[in-house]
Amino acid sequence: MPYISNHDLPRSVREHLSAHAQDIFRSAFNAAWRTYGETDPARIEEIAHRVAWAAVKMRYRKLGDTWVLREDADH
Numbered sequence: 001m002p003y004i005s006n007h008d009l010p011r012s013v014r015e016h017l018s019a020h021a022q023d024i025f026r027s028a029f030n031a032a033w034r035t036y037g038e039t040d041p042a043r044i045e046e047i048a049h050r051v052a053w054a055a056v057k058m059r060y061r062k063l064g065d066t067w068v069l070r071e072d073a074d075h
Contacts, residue, residue, distance in 0.1 A: 002030040017067055021060050028055035 003009055006022040013025055032051035037044050060067045 002033045016065075017056065017060075020069075021056050021067055024059060025052045025056050028052040 003026045006014065006019065006026060009022055009026060013022060017025060029048045029052035032048040033044060036047045036051075040047060056067070059070060061070050062068075
């Protein structure tokens, strides 16, 4: 189900991503949920999570155990 706030995100997301990255994750997840929910309802949760992580990875990269803003990311 879509997330209303960052506080509603899975604990693993909240603990590892900055507030900005959480905003990106939540926004992408919710958009994917709306977009793909009707076309593949059995896999919507999986698809939305994949889309959300892909969106985060466009702006952030993992450095060790920490997600950091990409230097080449558009601001």
